[in-house]
Amino acid sequence: MVEHIKIVGTRSSPTVECNPETLVLHLAGDSYPENTFDFYKPITAWLEAVLDQDEDARVVTLNVELAYLNTGSIKSMMDMLDRLDEAHEDGRAVKVIWLCDSENERIIELAEELLEDVSLPYQIITD
Amino acid sequence: MGEHNRTDTRIDALLARLNGLVGADADALRTEIEWLIGRYRRLDRNLNKISRMSDRLQAEIMQLNDKLRDASITDPLTGLMNRRGAHDALQIETKAAQASQSPGFFLILIDIDFFKVVNDTHGHDVGDEVLVNFSARLTSAMRETDLIARWGGEEFLILLRETNLADAMSLLEGFHENLRSRPVKTAIGPLTVTASSGLCQYHPRDDGYDGTVYRADQALYVAKESGRDQWLLAEDPPQD
Structure with a gap:
């Protein structure tokens, strides 16, 4: 059984929930933790573990509500998107939903740029 | 850019050699190497993209820094220097x-x-x-x-x-x-x-x-x- 991860957000690190019941990985807030790779390591490992369960037919959802990402967070996001895209090409049901504040042009642009190369289904929602 | 071209040349040469091979092992090897090449190209593209995004962030931070510097020496009421x-x-x-x-x-x-x-x-x-x-x-x-x-x-x-x-x-x-x-x-x-x-x-x-x-x-x-x-x-x- 894959673990249930819950991380309470701070000023510089996002609120995280990796739910093995719903297979939803939710990230919200600002992401510029001091050690980005250490911060994202358990999260990417969780995603890896979920995607490794080949027999699971349910949709794996990456649900992003990040308003700011530092360079390390962008790298981690790219790695997760690449991994999800690979799983999608292998026939797994995956999707990405990125919720952006319509006033935050920077994050909308970033979401579009990050998702332009993937073939998996995704939605950028602005509100 | 020179590095990139040299790598591309070597990839092309490798693929040409692989295509010359026959048999089940050759097919498996080809699949595996093509996957690795695809992976390499994706990482290369990601690196370029991250550099671009990082440069943009840095430019924004510098602009914000300038604004903060201006604000730190300005009197908000009169707009004069403080x-x-x-x-x-x-x-x-x-x-x-x-x-x-x-x-x-x-x-x-x-x-x-x-x-x-x-x-x-x-x-x-x-x-x-x-x-x-x-x-x-x-x-x-x-x-x-x-x-x-x-x-x-x-x-x-x-x-x-x-x-x-x-x-x-x-x-x-x-x-x-x-x-x-x-x-x-x-x-x-x-x-x-x-x-x-x-x-x-x-x-x-x-x-x-x-x-x-x-x-x-x-x-x-x-x-x-x-x-x-x-x-x-x-x-x-x-x-x-």
């Missing part, structure tokens, strides 16, 4: 004066007379209006090269560069005269406002600009004590 900004400017000007052995800059400390009465009688909003209008009047009276700062409360500091005593005195006299004869516009109607000031030239015997400010402040004090609505020239620093 005391911190004035200190920075005075330091630069003092160093320049020390290095060039030139006569040095002039400095004015000017304080609005009976400002507390304006605040107490008409309220702080009117007081703020007086400060804003007084600042605008100072700005239009001084030259482009002069630096005007809100030194604190109702006190302002003016740094006059590349001038002489006669011009500095006439500039200051003109300002006092103009202020006295043209009331300041406020929401409750025109208010006649006067000010007192001390004029001082940097002197090598001043202990840095602190000494110059001190002497200007002394002159301002005397101008206040001896009736206000006037300016006074500061005394030279004492002989060693």
